[in-house]
Amino acid sequence: MEAVNIQFAPATGTEEEWNEAYARLADYFRSYQLHNRIRRTQLILETLRRAAVEHQKDPHRTPTAHSIEQARVMMREWLAVIYSDMNLNESQLEAAGRLGFHLSGGPARWPNFFLDKEHLPKDMAEAMRAAVRTSGPGMQVSKMTPRDMDLGIVSEVAEDTFDRLGRHPILRYSILVSIVGGVLGYLYFLLG
Amino acid sequence: MSMTGASTANINLTAGMPPPRIARTRRATFFSFVGLGTIVGVWLMFVYLSEHGMRWSEWGLLAVFIPLYYQLNVGFWTALFGVWLMNRPKPDPLDLWRTLKPEDLEEDITASTAIIMPVFNEDVTRVFEGLRAIYLSLEQTGQAKNYDFFILSDSNQTSQWIEEETAWLELCRQLNAFGRIFYRKRRKPINRKSGNVSDFCRRWGKRYRYMLVLDADSLMSGGLLTSMVRIMEKNPGIGILQTFPKQIGAETLLGRVMQFAQCLYGPPFMAGLDYWQCGEANFWGHNAIIRLDPFIKNCALPALPGKEPFGGHILSHDFVEAALMRKAGYAVRLLNTNRGSYEEGPPTLVDMLKRDRRWCQGNMQHFWLLFAKGWHPMSRLNFLHGILSYTSSLLWFLFLVFSTFLAATPLPHISAQAILAEQLLLGVTIMLIFLPKVTILLDEVITGRLFKPLQGRLLTFISSMADTVVFTLMAPVLMIFHSQFVVYTVLGKGVRWVTQRRKLDGGVDWAEVFFTFWPVTTIAIVWGIIGWLVSHSFLLWISPILGALFLAIPVAILVSGRASGARFGLFTTPEETDPPSVLAVMNENLTEIKGRIHLPPELEKHHGLLQVCLDPYVNGLHVSLLRRRKNIHVSRSYLDQLALRLIHEGPQCLNAQEIKAMIHDTETVTDLHYRLWSARDHELAPFWSIAIRQYNLAASSPFTHTLAQRETAVA
Numbered sequence: 001m002e003a004v005n006i007q008f009a010p011a012t013g014t015e016e017e018w019n020e021a022y023a024r025l026a027d028y029f030r031s032y033q034l035h036n037r038i039r040r041t042q043l044i045l046e047t048l049r050r051a052a053v054e055h056q057k058d059p060h061r062t063p064t065a066h067s068i069e070q071a072r073v074m075m076r077e078w079l080a081v082i083y084s085d086m087n088l089n090e091s092q093l094e095a096a097g098r099l100g101f102h103l104s105g106g107p108a109r110w111p112n113f114f115l116d117k118e119h120l121p122k123d124m125a126e127a128m129r130a131a132v133r134t135s136g137p138g139m140q141v142s143k144m145t146p147r148d149m150d151l152g153i154v155s156e157v158a159e160d161t162f163d164r165l166g167r168h169p170i171l172r173y174s175i176l177v178s179i180v181g182g183v184l185g186y187l188y189f190l191l192g
Numbered sequence: 193m194s195m196t197g198a199s200t201a202n203i204n205l206t207a208g209m210p211p212p213r214i215a216r217t218r219r220a221t222f223f224s225f226v227g228l229g230t231i232v233g234v235w236l237m238f239v240y241l242s243e244h245g246m247r248w249s250e251w252g253l254l255a256v257f258i259p260l261y262y263q264l265n266v267g268f269w270t271a272l273f274g275v276w277l278m279n280r281p282k283p284d285p286l287d288l289w290r291t292l293k294p295e296d297l298e299e300d301i302t303a304s305t306a307i308i309m310p311v312f313n314e315d316v317t318r319v320f321e322g323l324r325a326i327y328l329s330l331e332q333t334g335q336a337k338n339y340d341f342f343i344l345s346d347s348n349q350t351s352q353w354i355e356e357e358t359a360w361l362e363l364c365r366q367l368n369a370f371g372r373i374f375y376r377k378r379r380k381p382i383n384r385k386s387g388n389v390s391d392f393c394r395r396w397g398k399r400y401r402y403m404l405v406l407d408a409d410s411l412m413s414g415g416l417l418t419s420m421v422r423i424m425e426k427n428p429g430i431g432i433l434q435t436f437p438k439q440i441g442a443e444t445l446l447g448r449v450m451q452f453a454q455c456l457y458g459p460p461f462m463a464g465l466d467y468w469q470c471g472e473a474n475f476w477g478h479n480a481i482i483r484l485d486p487f488i489k490n491c492a493l494p495a496l497p498g499k500e501p502f503g504g505h506i507l508s509h510d511f512v513e514a515a516l517m518r519k520a521g522y523a524v525r526l527l528n529t530n531r532g533s534y535e536e537g538p539p540t541l542v543d544m545l546k547r548d549r550r551w552c553q554g555n556m557q558h559f560w561l562l563f564a565k566g567w568h569p570m571s572r573l574n575f576l577h578g579i580l581s582y583t584s585s586l587l588w589f590l591f592l593v594f595s596t597f598l599a600a601t602p603l604p605h606i607s608a609q610a611i612l613a614e615q616l617l618l619g620v621t622i623m624l625i626f627l628p629k630v631t632i633l634l635d636e637v638i639t640g641r642l643f644k645p646l647q648g649r650l651l652t653f654i655s656s657m658a659d660t661v662v663f664t665l666m667a668p669v670l671m672i673f674h675s676q677f678v679v680y681t682v683l684g685k686g687v688r689w690v691t692q693r694r695k696l697d698g699g700v701d702w703a704e705v706f707f708t709f710w711p712v713t714t715i716a717i718v719w720g721i722i723g724w725l726v727s728h729s730f731l732l733w734i735s736p737i738l739g740a741l742f743l744a745i746p747v748a749i750l751v752s753g754r755a756s757g758a759r760f761g762l763f764t765t766p767e768e769t770d771p772p773s774v775l776a777v778m779n780e781n782l783t784e785i786k787g788r789i790h791l792p793p794e795l796e797k798h799h800g801l802l803q804v805c806l807d808p809y810v811n812g813l814h815v816s817l818l819r820r821r822k823n824i825h826v827s828r829s830y831l832d833q834l835a836l837r838l839i840h841e842g843p844q845c846l847n848a849q850e851i852k853a854m855i856h857d858t859e860t861v862t863d864l865h866y867r868l869w870s871a872r873d874h875e876l877a878p879f880w881s882i883a884i885r886q887y888n889l890a891a892s893s894p895f896t897h898t899l900a901q902r903e904t905a906v907a
Contacts, residue, residue, distance in 0.1 A: 020872060020873065024869065024884075027884055027885070027887075027888060028869050030888040031806060031807055031808055031887065031888055031894075032808055032809075033809075033893065033894075062870075062872055064870060064871070064872050065870040065871075068866055068869045068870040069866070069870065072866055091815065091858055091859070091862060092816070094812065094815075094862065095811070095812040095813075095814075095815035095816045095858075095862065096812065096816050097812070098808045098809055098811070098812035099809060099812040099813050099816055101809075102809040102812075102895075103361075103365060144390050144393050144394050144397070144488045144489075144492045145492050147490070147492070147494070148494070149494050149561075149564050149565075149566075150564060150565040150566070151497065151560055151561070151563060151564045151565075152563035152564055152565055172683065172684070173683075176683065
């Protein structure tokens with residue numbers, strides 16, 4: 001990363017818009033668990049500086065959108081250096097890279113080197129790479145197929161009956177209603 | 193018997209399978225008593241009923257009486273044999289613990305074991321804190337290196353899924369257990385739990401000699417886990433070894449009563465079951481170890497004829513797997529365990545009934561298997577007992593209906609023989625119901641197996657009296673519901689696969705209780721009026737049952753409440769007074785999490801979704817775990833449209849399927865992260881504006897939202 005220039009005077013966009021972009025970036029970098037406020041401020045200013053340049057080229061997009069995009073670009077550039085030898089595609093690089101930083105304890109151990117591609121501590125890069133290499137146990141595929149089961153003659157008859165009843169719900173409920181009706185009728189007969 | 197994959201040389205390959213001579217003798221003895229008791233009861237009933245010849249309603253009464261009395265006898269004799277086994281001075285020759293010699297306990301375990309935990313929308317905190325406690329307990333034995341843990345998720349709620357992923361990652365990080373604890377999520381939960389386990393077996397089964405199956409609420413000590421593997425190694429004839437999981441963690445009256453009852457009466461029943469089941473015991477689906485090679489070869493489940501609920505996919509897979517394992521020539525054994533194997537029970541009566549509805553359907557399906565060829569006769573009997581455990585409620589209901597008919601058309605019983613038969617039958621039945629309980633209670637009071645101090649034994653005695661009242665009030669209600677479940681299953685009304693609630697989140701849901709139980713109260717009122725019209729003495733006879741039905745709503749509220757007599761020392765179990773270390777560790781962590789500050793309810797509800805969209809690490813984790821999609825079944829523009837709605841209108845405007853479609857797509861998940869952060873405040877739904885402002889304040893680490901923060905990395 002280039003030296004931080006604390007002078008910030010964007011040529012385009014309103015103060016309100018840039019303030020909103022600032023607040024959003026502050027929240028965004030906090031979500032990386034970077035508790036070092038000075039480092040966070042450095043990152044915010046650097047990102048805003050880059051975003052201001054881009055906003056001049058494309059003022060239709062908001063400063064907030066440009067800022068988050070620049071944060072993403074910085075992240076990709078940084079991760080590309082760390083994982084240069086691991087043959088990861090763009091989507092894997094971003095996802096696995098962020099995860100690698102977390103798993104290696106990056107936010108607590110190397111907060112000052114977050115997104116700093118030029119002063120990468122060797123142990124940090126190695127820890128981040130090691131975190132991504134861990135994967136689950138290799139599959140050893142086995143066959144598990146059900147064996148035929150002879151359910152016997154009773155099941156066949158029952159299956160036919162249930163199938164028939166299943167196809168004729170009216171018949172099924174008629175049987176039920178006749179049973180209930182029979183019981184109630186008998187009760188009426190007894191009480192009468 | 194083929195023993196592929198087992199390396200236990202120079203020992204008897206049938207070790208663990210009880211000798212047929214002993215098994216035959218035991219069953220002959222046991223079923224002679226059961227048969228005798230049933231015949232005596234049925235004969236007495238027949239003598240009583242047939243005084244004036246048998247009418248059809250009397251034949252009906254006798255017909256339903258036979259299986260009911262058989263079942264009563266099985267329970268009675270199982271308990272009595274159990275008490276006898278627990279007290280006889282000579283050790284049981286079939287006791288599996290005796291196969292382990294002191295030198296075996298010194299040897300290193302070399303067999304590879306996968307501890308698997310299938311989960312479906314379960315409480316993430318409970319699942320992973322339970323797993324942590326088991327892992328740490330196993331580490332303490334010094335034998336953990338050959339055990340791997342697998343969380344096999346079928347969760348279909350997005351937030352649950354993401355929280356499982358983050359909890360897994362954090363647990364692995366805290367325990368330094370990457371490469372030891374694995375998380376796998378199925379995209380399509382085919383064939384539910386049994387499909388989940390089969391999927392594991394197909395993918396990784398060959399790597400392991402044993403598979404230890406846990407439920408989402410299971411807890412097992414490291415000591416027991418290692419002992420189980422050692423027993424399996426010493427007894428290659430055993431295919432499935434089932435422990436007796438004791439209930440823990442209950443907070444409601446119902447939960448604590450069930451927990452207490454299981455603790456007091458469970459061990460003798462288990463000992464009795466082990467006595468007559470021998471090598472043909474049952475598998476209960478969890479807290480059991482399975483020999484994987486024969487399981488993979490022989491225990492894949494076929495679909496049953498017909499459609500669900502009676503046919504189709506097998507719901508209660510465990511009984512069938514046990515029968516298939518036995519059919520393949522391997523023993524299925526019960527392991528007598530007093531400590532080390534635990535589970536949780538349903539907190540309320542409504543939850544218990546929901547669970548029973550599923551179990552009922554599962555057991556009813558086994559009807560097809562009763563007549564299948566090739567089963568061991570005991571496996572067939574196990575199926576029959578499973579079916580009877582629910583149909584007996586319907587039989588009891590019919591018994592009462594026939595009794596009502598008979599009361600309406602009374603014929604005087606004047607012969608001395610009939611009166612004597614009636615009195616004897618009443619006496620024998622009361623004995624069959626209460627003697628096991630009295631015997632077990634006396635055994636406890638004399639031996640102090642649960643509690644050595646006299647006060648503990650006295651409280652156990654009082655608690656036992658109190659649980660009789662609770663069970664007496666609940667039994668008729670369960671009868672009505674179980675009868676209904678049986679009828680529903682036969683009529684083709686199936687049940688959905690739903691998550692089992694294991695804790696009472698808030699208070700009792702009075703509306704749910706009222707709408708569940710008002711028909712039961714109505715039945716009691718109608719039946720009471722009929723009884724009054726039929727015969728006053730009959731009404732008096734049936735009044736305990738009708739009274740319980742009438743009180744169903746207040747009883748359901750009472751037993752589902754948290755006032756459980758704990759402060760008076762009632763229904764106390766040793767696990768409450770002296771929790772084993774594995775339970776103490778879990779409880780301590782759960783307490784820590786419970787005491788945390790929570791996000792606003794709306795954010796808590798969608799917390800997983802919120803994290804995967806906003807948090808760069810959780811987003812990275814999720815995308816890393818998603819497998820690359822080969823075929824996109826939904827168009828990119830559709831996913832974009834959903835993403836826009838999610839950003840502008842919030843998660844509440846999308847249904848679960850729409851959210852799932854987005855979260856399954858790596859590109860959409862990555863894009864969502866940046867699009868949300870890039871949007872201006874006024875473009876965001878209020879949900880996201882609040883989430884962005886509050887997210888960083890809620891937790892110091894996004895991964896510890898559902899887990900305790902314990903940096904206890906094990907070397």
